[in-house]
Amino acid sequence: MSTPGTRAPVTAGTALRARLALTEPAVRAATGWLWRPDGLGRRYAVYLPVMHAVIRASVPLMERAAERSTALGATDAVGAPLAAYLREHVEEERGHDEWLLGDIAALGGDPAAVRARQPPPEVARFVGTQYYWIEHHHPVALLGYIAVLESCAPAPWLAERIAEAAGVPRAALRTVREHAELDTDHTADLFALVDTLPIGPVLVNALTTSALHTVSGLLDLFARIDRAACVDENPARGGTSTS
Ligand SMILES: [Fe+2]
Ligand SMILES: [Fe+2]
Numbered sequence: 431m432s433t434p435g436t437r438a439p440v441t442a443g444t445a446l447r448a449r450l451a452l453t454e455p456a457v458r459a460a461t462g463w464l465w466r467p468d469g470l471g472r473r474y475a476v477y478l479p480v481m482h483a484v485i486r487a488s489v490p491l492m493e494r495a496a497e498r499s500t501a502l503g504a505t506d507a508v509g510a511p512l513a514a515y516l517r518e519h520v521e522e523e524r525g526h527d528e529w530l531l532g533d534i535a536a537l538g539g540d541p542a543a544v545r546a547r548q549p550p551p552e553v554a555r556f557v558g559t560q561y562y563w564i565e566h567h568h569p570v571a572l573l574g575y576i577a578v579l580e581s582c583a584p585a586p587w588l589a590e591r592i593a594e595a596a597g598v599p600r601a602a603l604r605t606v607r608e609h610a611e612l613d614t615d616h617t618a619d620l621f622a623l624v625d626t627l628p629i630g631p632v633l634v635n636a637l638t639t640s641a642l643h644t645v646s647g648l649l650d651l652f653a654r655i656d657r658a659a660c661v662d663e664n665p666a667r668g669g670t671s672t673s
Contacts, residue, residue, distance in 0.1 A: 440634075441624075441625050442624050442625070442627055442629050442633070442634045442637055443621050443624040443625035444625075445634050445637075445638055446574065446577060446621075446624055446634075446637060446638055446641055447621070449638050449641060449642060450577070450578070450581065450641060450645070453642070453645045456645070456649065457582060457645060457648070457649070460648075460649050460652045460653075461582070461652070463652075463656065464477070464652045464655065464656065465588060465591065465592070467591075467595040467596075469659060469660075470591075470592060470595050470596040471596035471597060471598060472659040473655055473656065473659040474537075474592055474596060474598055475537060475539070475659075476655045476658045476659045477655050478530055478533050478534045478537065478539070478544075478602075478605075479530075479534065479539070479544045479547070480550070480552075480553065480651060480654065480655055481530055481605070482527055482530040482531060482534070482544055483549035483550070483553040484553055484556060484557060484651070485523075485526050485527045485530060486527040487557045488523050488526065488527070488579075489520050489523055489524055489527075491557065491560055491561065491564070491572060491575075492516045492519060492520045492523070492572065492576075493516075493520060494561070494564055494565075494569075495512075495516055495560075495564045495569035495572045496512075496513045496516040496517050496520070496569075498564055498565070498569040499512040499513035499516065499569045499570075500513045502569075507628045508568075508570055508627055508628060508629055508633065511623065511626070511627060512569060512570060512573075512623075512627070515619075515620075515623045516569075516572075519576070519616070519619070519620075522612070522616065526605065526608075526609075529604050529605045529608065530605050531544065531545070532604060533601075533602045533603065533604055533605050534602075536599055536601040536602035536604075537598065537599070537602040550654060552647070552650045552651050552654045553651065555647060555650070556644070556647035556648070556650070556651060559640075559643055559647070560572055560575050560640070563636065563640060567636060568633055568636050570627070570629065570633050570636055570637055571636045571637060571639070571640040572640070573620065573623070573624055573637050573640070574636075574637045574638060574639070574640030574641030574642075574643075574644060575640055575641070575644045576620055577617070577620050577621070577624070577641050577644075578641050578644040578645055578648065579644070579648075580613045580616040580617040580620055581613075581617045582648060583609045583610060583612075583613030583614070583616075583617070584606045584607075584609050584610045585610060586610045586611075588606055588610060589603040589606045589607040589610065592606065624637070
């Protein structure tokens with residue numbers, strides 16, 4: 431508790447939570463629109479390959495960030511705890527891109543074709559920014575990206591809504607179902623780390639800038655999914671490409 435006339439220091443976790451709270455209305459509006467019942471089946475079929483393109487990069491991103499964190503050595507107090515967290519979290523996220531391919535197959539799609547297709551620019555921007563900051567600034571930036579992805583996990587009721595409103599087979603909903611369960615703990619772990627990391631204003635800024643960029647990129651991805659599903663609805667407007 432601070433004494434009168436003084437202020438308690440703002441932790442990185444507090445700064446991150448405060449900024450993400452400001453983005454919540456926009457994220458809630460975008461997800462509400464994405465999962466509206468009208469046309470939900472088409473949007474879900476577009477959502478899966480787009481999310482596969484994102485999630486296939488999660489483990490490689492974290493592995494690279496862990497290498498860079500370790501390389502910082504004793505001169506940077508953030509490096510060791512950051513590397514330890516990332517190495518543990520890699521194992522928690524490993525194989526989740528395969529869940530998406532399984533969902534795509536259960537929906538009648540072709541996982542090999544999805545793997546072969548060039549990921550869209552929105553995904554390259556979304557993920558690629560993290561590579562840049564990891565390589566050329568500080569790997570702590572990746573925590574902002576992870577914080578947003580974990581805390582924007584599917585709601586517990588979402589899988590059932592997609593199954594009932596769009597007739598999607600439950601076998602094609604593994605990724606949504608499992609993340610609704612797992613990511614609450616993942617979010618808690620992430621913020622527990624951020625709250626205790628010994629970081630100063632420069633790295634707090636790196637972390638929060640990365641998180642805000644991730645929110646903005648996520649809204650772009652949702653908008654792309656919505657547009658692509660509309661094109662699918664009307665083949666005369668051209669193509670069925672989802673990503
Ligand atoms: Fe995951
Ligand atoms: Fe997760």
